[in-house]
Amino acid sequence: MRDYPLENRGAFPPHVAAGAGASISLAPVKGGFVIHLLGDAKSDEAALKKALAKIAPELGADVRKSAPNQWFWVGDADVSSDRLTEIQAGLPSQFALADQTHGRVRMRLSGPSSRTVLAKGTMVDLSADLFAIGQSAMTQIGHIGAMITRIEDDSFELIVLRSFAGSLWDELNHMAAEFR
Amino acid sequence: MSSLVKCPHCGLRPREEFTIRGEVATPRPDAGADEALWFDHVYLRDNPRGEHREYWHHSGGCRRWLVLTRNTLTHETSDVVDASTLKLGERA
Amino acid sequence: MTSFRIDGGTLIDRNDVRRFTFNGEVLTGFGGDTVASSLLANGKQLVGRSFKYHRPRGILTAGAAEPNALLTIGRDGRRDPNTRATMAELFDGLEARSQNCWPNVNFDIGAANGLLGPLLGAGFYYKTFMWPAAFWEKVYEPLIRKAAGLGRASYDPDPGYYEKCWAHCDLLVIGAGPAGLAAALTAGRAGVRVIIADEGVQLGGGLIAEGSPVGGKPADAVLADIIGELHALSNVEIKKRTTVFAAYDDQVFGAVERVQKHLPEGEINPHRAMERLWRIVARQVVLATGAEERPIVFGGNDRPGVMMAGAMRTYLNAYGVAPGKRVALFANNSQAYQTALDLEVRGIEVAAIIDPRTCPNIDYDGKARLIAGAMVRDTAGRKAIKSITVRHDDGRDEVIAVDALGVSGGYSPIVHLACHRGGKPVWSDAHVGFMPPENTDGMTPCGAVAGKAGIADCFADGGVAAVKALAELGVMGEAASLPGVEQTAETVDHIQPVWHVASTKGKAFVDFQNDVAASDITLAMREGYDHVELAKRYTTNGMATDQGKTSNVNAIGILAENKGVSPGEIGTTTFRPFYTPVSFGALVGASKGMDFQPVRKSPLHGWAGRNGAKFVETGLWYRSSWFPKDGETFWRDSVDREVNTVRTKVGICDVSTLGKIEIFGADAAEFLNRVYCNAFLKLPVGKARYGIMLREDGFVYDDGTTSCLGGNHYFMTTTTALAAGVLTHLEFCAQVLWPELDVRLASATDQWAQMAIAGPRSREVLSKIIDDDISNEAFPFLAAREVSMFGGRLKGRLFRISFSGELAYEIAVPAGYGESVADAVMAAGEEFGITPYGTETLGVMRIEKGHVTHAEINGTVTPADLGMGRMVSAKKDDFIGRVMNLREGLVDPDRPALVGIKPKSPSDKFATGSHILNPGEDVSLANDQGYVTSMCHSPTLGHAIGLALVKNGPKRHGEEVVIWNGLAGTTVTGILCNPAFVDPENEKLHA
């Protein structure tokens, strides 16, 4: 078989560099995984985390609830398709798994102005005392659906459908431009 | 401009995150039910002045179907529950 | 020209001289000036012409309610018409122009309209332009628009950036006068999240124009202390230049912040919004919007130089501008006397105070002559006031020479925001005004809007209101107080209502902006339009851009007086957003140009672009529609070549935009069986099946294929158009109809780059990159399973399905690898002459094959109409649409059904949407046989072909019909035929 080149391309155009400024920075998160976990009606997060810790302790248990009985499991390691098959096989039957590593794109918005920028898109109140580190919300940023997770004090990770990633990136850049 | 809906799963969210399907009709009849029941289910809708129950889909959030009880006159929303509770009973 | 600038002025900075032009004339003002204050300082009393009669008009107010001084400010894309000069901040280089005047403000041809006055009275639109109807479009409307237009919007795009934001707070304080400031201080000290918003450039409201000391300290020093403390509180957010324009449901408030509208072009930060539209979510609200001083309706009350008494005070104290050299005041209340005192302090002669009250009962100790029990009945002067005529209580007239007249007819609380959610204001005889509704859920009015007067009373009331709002939040608070101010017993000023000066001769205006006079309102009453809502529409009173801020209550008063009832019985018209005009820029926000809506791009977008694709917008998606090669200048050159290549060789097409849904759960098969009309319960692992979804009313909703990838794991594809709709529908079925089933749905559209490889050589191409055996035996038609690719370097999902009718596959790979795989397919297919093809070719090939899309699935068809009646399961107990699909009208054999159609003469063409008639029959609805749903040129057959829905069509193959195009006025003879123009026996599919 001919040696066809295989490249895993990101959703962002190659010329897009992470913008950094005094009070805001926006950067794509490259690599890692996003796995959609779908539980049955009786599933709970504790059981899920326990199962994940047993099957794939190396991948962490950063699970972000997106809906009742549904989570996005997110991590920075790259997961091979064989490893994914193993994990799938190891999961209790009450959980199903859909790989979204390619379908959902992560980006990080950080800096003291990050809340002000996000308030231009979402109605969710992200103030520090109401939206704790680790907390997530499925919401809309403007017209684009996204999951917002508070990562650090003034740092948020956004997960967005791949096809919308370019538009959301552009919009966030416009919204953040005044703080550069 | 906007108004807010308290999704039982996501909390207070703006109306723009929701898609409205219309009145909670009569329950879906059994397969063998009388045709008249089916016509009511598919076509019969009220347009009340006052309390009204509607299906709202949190399409921009958790993607759950909700049943929202609101007053068409005052716009007051008195109750929002997960729509699965219509059939399952308990509050999801 | 005389300067009217005098000493003082708390808002202006005399070291900051700013040049601007007014109707081309270069003038100067200071930093802190409004356009209005600088015009007045330059002696420009005449600033525009009125809407209907083109009467000369001056500046009436010093704030948001201004009905007269509407200017066009800026140029090119930054030109804003109808800008209130009283709100526009002066900047260096500002260009302002008067409106409604031609050739210029001093000499206006339209003023001849004044002579037509009798024709332009109340209801003139209804009376004058009634007949003939044909005149409306060609004569009346252009005439009215030309004569009566306000400022004109720019045709150039606004280069400014606009945006929308959300804000959240425990307490929103609307208005930063004494009451609002006290409320914000009180709540801020209590530690809750406060937003205080004010439309002004500076916080302070009435405190800014207060000439007298407060608690022994100059008012501006008191104000500076308060503002300093508010700035120091980190839980208080101050929004200046921000108008809260609407109260919406659920405590959402709309506000617009003018961020950079006050800056000269060179200082505008292009990355910062010009205006920001806020949606403020507040748990509690303190309404401190103040009160609007009312004009008095008397003859010539619109002459330039007539101004609100309070506005005079503002110009005097805040801007250091004298309203005139010799001023009279006409007021029915005591607050206006403060203006007289302040004028005198600045050395301006107050010629007289005319007070209709016989016994004003105030402790005025100024020098001005007080004429009690009297009214101003007329004014004189061409372009500016020269004198007033006073009617004394004994009936005697006296002419007094003045160059300015301050008027005060009482105060109207600014109750708009308290009424936007449906509340009706309540009339108060004591306050001679409409007060906020009694039940303002979550909103506490205070200060002047609640009927209080004076700095001290308003401040105290603001503190009390905040304590009340805090209690609702479960927080204890202590009302802020003004140092050094002793709280005196509250006194209510005795105001004598004067709705209309009866002895008036000339036109007495109620609504200045819409040129509605008192006589128009009485005329409306005589003609039966005496209900307040009818009178408003008949006279247009209150319908201008100022929404009647200075006119509505006087109009109600006149109606009440004439009917002999209380204004409370007349009631107000309905208060609706917006409180003041909001620019389209702010409402649109960033959603314009390329940012009008989000763009969705396929993971193969870059690949398609590199291969020369022309893109087409389908919904939010950009899809590749055809791939021109060198020398192809017309789209059909490319499409014909693409079709021929796929039919004879092989092609590759991006189908990533199809909706893809992963379905899991123990009851997934049962679920699919219920949502599709055909059977799905026994779909084996490794197989795909074409499925049709019905709506519950029995019509077809969508079609697609679903594959079984594992025990309880299915993969569904939907059409691109209904990807979101189908997922939402399935969620409804799973969550609402059958929540007892274990079924879980995950949208996977974006996870997969999916491409169709079609054509007789497709298997050979794919065999070069797929490791598994994909021979016809190992991978037959409708096989579907995961395959290993590139020597185990990648896994994909392979489906043997065909939309084109050729031997075809769809291969899905993780999106990031899409471009590499598409490149590999192109390289592998090179030796076979592979071509990329787009949606146009896709469309042609599916019509050639007789496959339907949403052109046919148009909401009126059943599976039987599409020739797929046999797919509808008769065995299944239940599925969506089963019962309704069987009703009488949907099983009528005469229903229009799918059929192919071609021209009798191969050179003839016809259009989609054309109707089908029997030869020789008239064009009529009764004779209509159906219509063409899809049409294309078939490169395979060499002539036009189409699909149509025709009555009893499947039984009429070979019949001659007329294809009638009513829009083009053409007819073509056509022949009905089998919709499968290509390979009707499906031999290619199974090859």
Ligand SMILES: [Zn+2]
């Ligand atoms: Zn929700």
